[in-house]
Amino acid sequence: MDWSTYNAALPTVGVVNALGALIGLWVVYAIAQHMRRRAHCTPLASPPNPSFLFGIGRSLFKHPDPAAVYEQWAEKYGSVFRIPATLGYSRVVLCDPKAIQHFYSHETFLYQQTTLTKQSIESLVGRGVLWAEGESHKRQRKALTPAFSNAAIRRLTYIFFDSAYKIKTAWDSIIAAEGDDSAIIEVQAWMNHVSLDSIGIAGFSHDFGTLHGKHSTVAETFDSFSSLKPTLIGVAVFIVGLAFPRVMMRIPTAFRMLVKQLNASMSEVADDLLANTRKESEGEDKAEDKSIIGLLVKAESNQSDLHMSQDEVMAQMKVLILAGYETTSISLTWCLVELCKKPEIQAKLRSELSQISSGDPTWDQLTNGFPYLDAVVHETLRLHPPLGETTRIATEDAIIPLSTPLKTPTGTVVDNVSIAKGDIVTVPIHLMNSWPEIWGPDAREFNPERWLAEDGVPKKAQELQGHRHLLTFVDGPRICLGRGFALAEFKAVLSVLIRNYTFEFRDGPDTQIERVRGILPRPGVAGEKGAKIPLRVRRLE
Numbered sequence: 001m002d003w004s005t006y007n008a009a010l011p012t013v014g015v016v017n018a019l020g021a022l023i024g025l026w027v028v029y030a031i032a033q034h035m036r037r038r039a040h041c042t043p044l045a046s047p048p049n050p051s052f053l054f055g056i057g058r059s060l061f062k063h064p065d066p067a068a069v070y071e072q073w074a075e076k077y078g079s080v081f082r083i084p085a086t087l088g089y090s091r092v093v094l095c096d097p098k099a100i101q102h103f104y105s106h107e108t109f110l111y112q113q114t115t116l117t118k119q120s121i122e123s124l125v126g127r128g129v130l131w132a133e134g135e136s137h138k139r140q141r142k143a144l145t146p147a148f149s150n151a152a153i154r155r156l157t158y159i160f161f162d163s164a165y166k167i168k169t170a171w172d173s174i175i176a177a178e179g180d181d182s183a184i185i186e187v188q189a190w191m192n193h194v195s196l197d198s199i200g201i202a203g204f205s206h207d208f209g210t211l212h213g214k215h216s217t218v219a220e221t222f223d224s225f226s227s228l229k230p231t232l233i234g235v236a237v238f239i240v241g242l243a244f245p246r247v248m249m250r251i252p253t254a255f256r257m258l259v260k261q262l263n264a265s266m267s268e269v270a271d272d273l274l275a276n277t278r279k280e281s282e283g284e285d286k287a288e289d290k291s292i293i294g295l296l297v298k299a300e301s302n303q304s305d306l307h308m309s310q311d312e313v314m315a316q317m318k319v320l321i322l323a324g325y326e327t328t329s330i331s332l333t334w335c336l337v338e339l340c341k342k343p344e345i346q347a348k349l350r351s352e353l354s355q356i357s358s359g360d361p362t363w364d365q366l367t368n369g370f371p372y373l374d375a376v377v378h379e380t381l382r383l384h385p386p387l388g389e390t391t392r393i394a395t396e397d398a399i400i401p402l403s404t405p406l407k408t409p410t411g412t413v414v415d416n417v418s419i420a421k422g423d424i425v426t427v428p429i430h431l432m433n434s435w436p437e438i439w440g441p442d443a444r445e446f447n448p449e450r451w452l453a454e455d456g457v458p459k460k461a462q463e464l465q466g467h468r469h470l471l472t473f474v475d476g477p478r479i480c481l482g483r484g485f486a487l488a489e490f491k492a493v494l495s496v497l498i499r500n501y502t503f504e505f506r507d508g509p510d511t512q513i514e515r516v517r518g519i520l521p522r523p524g525v526a527g528e529k530g531a532k533i534p535l536r537v538r539r540l541e
């Protein structure tokens with residue numbers, strides 16, 4: 001080798017060595033952390049690791065029915081087990097009711113979002129209630145809670161009916177244009193419109209106007225998420241992100257670009273709304289203003305002990321759009337899918353709703369007056385939770401109590417499980433909502449009758465906390481703030497649709513429906529592009 005070659009190679013060798021040393025140090029650090037954790041922890045059974053790089057995450061992500069995979073593991077390894085995660089990490093999975101209660105009741109303090117989740121939420125909707133932990137979360141939540149009281153939702157209910165009648169006006173003209181009594185309508189887009197317009201009007205007195213065909217950048221950007229294809233760079237960035245989340249946030253993947261676009265369009269709307277509301281409220285008695293935006297502006301005032309920063313107020317608005325839009329529209333769409341699969345349930349629901357002779361039900365009637373409507377709604381939320389899992393990191397060593405003793409791989413029987421600071425913990429919501437062990441042998445079927453059984457839901461299900469023993473809205477300090485809002489909207493919209501139309505799959509009763517990737521997974525017709533649910537919608541006379 002001559003000197004020039006040696007000199008040219010020198011910096012490269014130096015960089016490679018430095019990188020190698022860094023990686024080596026990181027591996028040593030990771031192994032030391034791992035050993036420290038293991039020394040404190042109850043040994044737990046685990047499925048084999050198919051890949052050091054991906055752990056079990058990739059196959060789980062691609063699986064059409066992740067709840068079924070968790071069910072097999074729980075049956076094989078017991079109600080608490082570990083699953084291999086990316087780069088040799090692992091996750092502790094809780095399927096025991098008492099363990100889950102412990103987990104949710106200690107959310108935001110003992111169990112917090114992972115750095116990756118926190119950074120993703122911040123980039124999507126800023127530092128609002130969804131992002132906050134501990135005391136800051138408590139304070140933000142306290143400021144928002146009155147806006148979601150029963151009295152507040154009662155006052156908002158007419159907005160949900162107004163939105164539903166806007167769908168009716170649009171669908172009647174689509175059907176009339178066909179010159180028939182029915183038409184093929186892609187209902188998922190309409191459920192998106194109804195959710196977005198309702199949260200806009202009820203939350204901020206802003207009409208996005210999508211039910212009138214107005215273009216909305218917010219809606220368009222959300223839609224683009226479901227047409228994103230997983231790319232190699234996207235997968236690579238995700239894996240690197242698990243170990244180095246701050247690096248991940250800087251890499252411009254297609255997903256990140258959409259997040260940026262969504263953020264810009266939501267901030268624009270939020271800016272306008274905030275300015276208008278401030279102007280409007282100048283002459284009004286602010287103490288009386290119980291609208292979501294009114295409360296945000298009130299909390300923003302310096303006198304308030306719940307003072308929120310301008311950034312937090314903006315973030316709350318974006319959180320409400322995000323939470324109110326995706327989750328409710330997905331739930332309504334799944335409900336129509338289930339009612340197409342089971343026309344007899346659709347007919348029974350219509351028969352109950354035919355008691356409504358004139359006008360629309362009040363909030364109280366919607367809440368307590370239609371048991372079958374209530375059962376259909378809760379059965380949909382049970383089988384199709386829009387958020388399938390909660391994953392958090394333990395901020396301290398913890399002892400997790402169990403309802404049922406667990407046999408560890410070493411043969412010891414324990415009635416609690418020790419985990420270490422830094423352990424990642426997951427609750428599989430989809431499994432807990434649909435596990436035959438808890439809900440009985442027909443747990444995986446859509447059967448609203450289970451909610452009407454004389455002795456209520458099964459004893460085992462009663463051990464689960466959360467809204468009606470479901471984890472769909474989770475539980476504890478982070479339980480969904482908008483659940484009353486969502487239920488009223490779901491019932492109001494469904495009641496108008498079922499009273500006015502019948503629904504069938506476009507291609508007959510055997511149509512296969514699958515979960516399609518979006519911000520949250522959505523239903524779509526198997527083998528077709530995008531998250532679309534085309535149905536034959538027939539007008540009832």
Ligand code: HEM
Pocket residue numbers: 129130131141199319320323324325327328331385386387390472473474477478479480481482483485486
């Ligand atoms: C069927 C519809 C809905 C479902 C299934 C649902 C589910 C959830 C879930 C699982 C969480 C916890 C998220 C987490 O642990 O990180 C949550 C939080 C939240 N939801 Fe909902 N949600 C729905 C509708 C709504 C609506 C319509 C609104 C507002 C109008 C809303 C507002 C919120 C807020 C503000 C939080 C954050 C609570 C906190 O961090 O303290 N949700 N929701």
